[in-house]
Amino acid sequence: MTQRPVLVVLFDGVQSLDVTGPVEVFAGACHIAADAYPIRTASLDGGPVRTQSGLSLAADTSLAGAGPAHTLLVPGGEGSLDPDPRLVDWLRVHAPRAERLVSVCTGALLLARAGLLDGRRATTHWAFCETLAAGHPEVEVDPDPIFVRDGRIATSAGVTAGIDLALALVEEDLGRDAALVVARHLVVFLRRPGNQSQFSAQLSAQTARRAPLREVQRFITEHPDADLSVDALAARARLSPRHFARAFRAETGTTPGRYVDRVRLEHARRLLEDAGGGVQEVARAAGYGTPEAMRRAFVKALGTPPAEYRRRFHAPPHPAPAPAPAH
Numbered sequence: 001m002t003q004r005p006v007l008v009v010l011f012d013g014v015q016s017l018d019v020t021g022p023v024e025v026f027a028g029a030c031h032i033a034a035d036a037y038p039i040r041t042a043s044l045d046g047g048p049v050r051t052q053s054g055l056s057l058a059a060d061t062s063l064a065g066a067g068p069a070h071t072l073l074v075p076g077g078e079g080s081l082d083p084d085p086r087l088v089d090w091l092r093v094h095a096p097r098a099e100r101l102v103s104v105c106t107g108a109l110l111l112a113r114a115g116l117l118d119g120r121r122a123t124t125h126w127a128f129c130e131t132l133a134a135g136h137p138e139v140e141v142d143p144d145p146i147f148v149r150d151g152r153i154a155t156s157a158g159v160t161a162g163i164d165l166a167l168a169l170v171e172e173d174l175g176r177d178a179a180l181v182v183a184r185h186l187v188v189f190l191r192r193p194g195n196q197s198q199f200s201a202q203l204s205a206q207t208a209r210r211a212p213l214r215e216v217q218r219f220i221t222e223h224p225d226a227d228l229s230v231d232a233l234a235a236r237a238r239l240s241p242r243h244f245a246r247a248f249r250a251e252t253g254t255t256p257g258r259y260v261d262r263v264r265l266e267h268a269r270r271l272l273e274d275a276g277g278g279v280q281e282v283a284r285a286a287g288y289g290t291p292e293a294m295r296r297a298f299v300k301a302l303g304t305p306p307a308e309y310r311r312r313f314h315a316p317p318h319p320a321p322a323p324a325p326a327h
Contacts, residue, residue: 007069010043013079016051018104025166028182042066072098076105104162112136125158208251212237224287272310
């Protein structure tokens with residue numbers, strides 16, 4: 001069995017879930033493939049660090065004594081926003097030696113400070129995407145996906161997205177079945193593709209200030225299969241189509257058409273992940289009308305057709321409990 005040693009960088013102010021989430025994934029994989037991921041943690045001086053929530057994490061060693069690693073994992077947290085220059089210097093020198101460089105949340109800011117993301121596509125926690133882009137214009141910041149792969153470097157969005165990324169790496173290394181076993185053990189689904197948005201349509205768009213527009217947003221979410229044309233939605237808001245489209249965009253930050261597209265895509269994805277209906281039934285329930293229209297929407301937004309999406313991300317049914325023994 002090929003070993004892929006994992007080294008996790010620790011520092012004061014680290015987000016504890018950025019560390020423990022991926023570590024639990026890699027540790028879980030070791031129950032399937034023994035010693036597949038030997039895990040070590042390292043801080044600047046080898047001593048314990050205090051997380052941003054006040055927990056103490058013990059380091060196995062110092063960064064200077066850590067030695068090589070296949071996968072170098074750099075978490076985020078408040079301590080990544082104004083880091084110790086020695087940490088950035090260590091990353092600049094040693095991170096390029098790792099076969100795989102991974103950041104979680106604002107760990108991407110540390111990689112960018114060290115010049116490791118120059119000319120690459122990357123993401124981070126949604127609240128810091130503008131900070132990353134403004135401070136490091138040489139980085140192509142994509143604020144939408146939960147994680148981004150660019151060659152040997154992978155960056156993820158906030159906190160739990162690190163679990164999704166770690167599961168994707170386990171699937172790449174050990175196969176889908178192994179990653180699925182780990183996901184089930186952690187009570188998460190092996191279903192979120194990297195290009196899934198950090199936000200649902202409702203979260204990515206602002207909630208409208210005026211009640212009639214909020215009601216339209218609610219109606220769209222609850223009835224994706226209805227007539228959601230601008231004319232129909234404008235009539236529901238009792239506005240002219242032109243006034244409605246202008247007001248909706250001003251108050252939500254997106255156009256009615258794009259909002260409807262996002263809601264329908266999310267609804268179709270949920271049905272493909274959780275329900276057993278056919279593609280035609282899903283297309284009708286999500287408001288696409290035809291499977292071909294849904295296929296075009298999936299390929300454009302997710303890069304994969306609905307049937308392949310279901311194959312990869314459908315949640316398997318839970319087995320029925322065994323009957324009680326007869327007395």
